[in-house]
Amino acid sequence: MKVPFVDLKSQYFEIKEEILQAINNVLDNTAYILGKSVFDFEKNFANYVEANYAIAVNSGTAALHMALLAYNVGIGDEVITAPNTFIATAGAISHAGAKPVFVDIEPDTFNMDSAKIENAITSNTKAIIPVHLYGQSCNMDPIMEIAKKHNLIVIEDACQAHGAEYNGQRVGSIGQAAAFSFYPGKNLGAYGEGGIVTTNSEEIAQKIKMLRDHGSSQKYFHQYIGYNYRMEGIQGAVLGVKLKRLEEWTEKRRNNAQTYNNLLSSLEVITPKEKSYNRHVYHLYVIRVKNRDKLQEYLKENGIDSGLHYPQPIHLQKAYKFLGYKENSFPLAEASTKEILSLPMYPELTKEQIKIVAKSIKEFLVNN
Numbered sequence: 001m002k003v004p005f006v007d008l009k010s011q012y013f014e015i016k017e018e019i020l021q022a023i024n025n026v027l028d029n030t031a032y033i034l035g036k037s038v039f040d041f042e043k044n045f046a047n048y049v050e051a052n053y054a055i056a057v058n059s060g061t062a063a064l065h066m067a068l069l070a071y072n073v074g075i076g077d078e079v080i081t082a083p084n085t086f087i088a089t090a091g092a093i094s095h096a097g098a099k100p101v102f103v104d105i106e107p108d109t110f111n112m113d114s115a116k117i118e119n120a121i122t123s124n125t126k127a128i129i130p131v132h133l134y135g136q137s138c139n140m141d142p143i144m145e146i147a148k149k150h151n152l153i154v155i156e157d158a159c160q161a162h163g164a165e166y167n168g169q170r171v172g173s174i175g176q177a178a179a180f181s182f183y184p185g186k187n188l189g190a191y192g193e194g195g196i197v198t199t200n201s202e203e204i205a206q207k208i209k210m211l212r213d214h215g216s217s218q219k220y221f222h223q224y225i226g227y228n229y230r231m232e233g234i235q236g237a238v239l240g241v242k243l244k245r246l247e248e249w250t251e252k253r254r255n256n257a258q259t260y261n262n263l264l265s266s267l268e269v270i271t272p273k274e275k276s277y278n279r280h281v282y283h284l285y286v287i288r289v290k291n292r293d294k295l296q297e298y299l300k301e302n303g304i305d306s307g308l309h310y311p312q313p314i315h316l317q318k319a320y321k322f323l324g325y326k327e328n329s330f331p332l333a334e335a336s337t338k339e340i341l342s343l344p345m346y347p348e349l350t351k352e353q354i355k356i357v358a359k360s361i362k363e364f365l366v367n368n
């Protein structure tokens, strides 16, 4: 039996009728861009993350970019974030004209280490982007306290963390604003590109609504030089159908993580550490293991797909060489990239499949 890394098809077949009906409605109404399906989804997603406003855009990267611009982050500013996130977090900071500044991570959660933030603050620091990596919230209380003390904006990168909670509060409602991605493989995935900004500030919500639509709230009158970052109607419709099932799918992911934890507990691997104050939504189930590359190869030979999130930290990427970081700038993040392995994880993954993965890992470890 093969175990794919994700399986978008089985989820689609489960909800096909409802999806086709929702897409049909958009086509019947020729509401291709924004429109009722998107506005309804914005309302429902804001409710879901317990934020006052949600503004739908066409990617998670655009959502981060919009949030930064809405808070006037730009040229000459520095934004503190994690070096082991997806490149888009840093990319959005660069698109805003600002400079990404990294801090090292907690080796157990892989999230940004809040204790290291203050050392990275300079007179140019304007914002912090904590990334809720793999679906687990950063330790937000100390981050919010530091931000308050230094008068910094906090924009949560919740692109991997739909429905995650910190001390019972949904991520996306903790910082001044947050960005979510609806890339198809995400816990809540569109059938194409998509993203959303959430915020409790009416002023920021209004500004982002304009910025995503060429800086205008009235057709052909432009208050800002904006962007074409509007969400498409079909994506709003698809996401609206899927949002109703997100809690059920999240619980399935959490059960799958528990099954993995139980089966891997006696082996020489480190399973994900879920902090007691968190609800981890397991966008990715990431273990740490010595001999990672060989294990990944062995799994592949046995029909099991896995992933690396991510194989090279951002400060060592060619694109960010100009920032001047060197090897060993962030030793914990760098060490993690050599040992992390993302195992298959999705709601439809069966116990049988998880057992096959765990069995293969065990076989490998016994012989290596």
Ligand SMILES: Cc1ncc(COP(=O)(O)O)c(C=O)c1O
Pocket: 059, 060, 061, 062, 085, 086, 088, 089, 131, 157, 159, 160, 180, 181, 182, 183, 194, 195
């Ligand atoms: C942590 C993180 N930030 C930002 C993004 C960017 O989202 P998108 O691919 O929708 O632009 C992603 C997803 O790919 C992500 O995982």
